[in-house]
Amino acid sequence: MADLLHLPSWLLFLTLAVYALATIVRIRTGYIWCNPVLFSTVVLIVYLKSFSISYDVYHQAAQFIDFWLKPAVVVLAVPLYQNRRRILNQWLPILASQLAGSLTGIVTGVYFAKWLGAESQVALSLASKSVTNPIAIEITRSIGGIPAITAATVIIAGLVGQLGGYKMLKAGTVFSPSSLGMSLGTASHAMGIAVSLERSRRMAAYAGLGLTLNGVLTACLVPLVIPWLNV
Structure with missing residues (x-):
């Protein structure tokens, strides 16, 4: 037995x-x-x-x-393809919001850790907390962080978004499926997509787009932003 x-x-x-x-x-x-x-x-x-x-x-x-x-x-490409025309028509607000979301995720993660008295290596590990794990771990390795801490914080960020992200956005008078999906995908990666899939395919498409763009932008921005944060 x-x-x-x-x-x-x-x-x-x-x-x-x-x-x-x-x-x-x-x-x-x-x-x-x-x-x-x-x-x-x-x-x-x-x-x-x-x-x-x-x-x-x-x-x-x-x-x-x-x-x-x-x-x-x-499979995430399916709802993206189905909503491709709507997404292309909104390329400017999508890129602007993703840039803001990526920078916010990097800065808040690092400064929150520093504010709580964390060491520099720990603070660096939180820079990619809102990115899906495979990308987040590689980003952390490239800047000298601790991948294990990154993996844990990525899961926590996803859980927080999955548990309360949708209700928080609705309470903040965000009702557009595209805005809801982008926010959840950007902040809570795959778990944000899971929440979006429960609501609609359109929301899931934007969540998938948020996850993808946030991963790419964060990977590009972290090496440029970290030196300015005095970690």
Whole structure:
């Protein structure tokens, strides 16, 4: 029985089952804290700790999910293509808002860490907190930050946006699907896209665009902005 609990096939099934259960509970209850990512993370950490299962063992199972995440990103191009004319007609406000969003993400991450008394290396690790993880980690490595801290803050930024981003924007009288999608995708990357997909394809298209442009702009801007921040 103990060997079964450590099998990659069982761990893969458990991961998918917990996520599916959390999704069903959230849909039926509408309870904000039944977020599938948050719920699954907590449950799996408790499970791994309870049965003394190392991360390396769990990674053998998770690599199958990780493999399919990469081609799944291509699917984001579908709503982008369907809304291509509307996006092209708004290229100027889109680029202007993305530039502002990227700079805001960089500056707030670094200065918030400095304000709390963090060391320079930790502050640098927060510069790309709003970018999707693969890009964020490479940005952090290029400026001398700590990739592990970046990975954690990226997840936190995504969770915050997924849990309360949509309601915060609505409370701030933001009602346009394009504005909502761009904001969620820029600030909360893939998790922002997940929230947008629950609302509409149009919102998801703009969220995907926000994720892409923010990743590219942040990668270009971080080396230029960091020297001015006196980190």
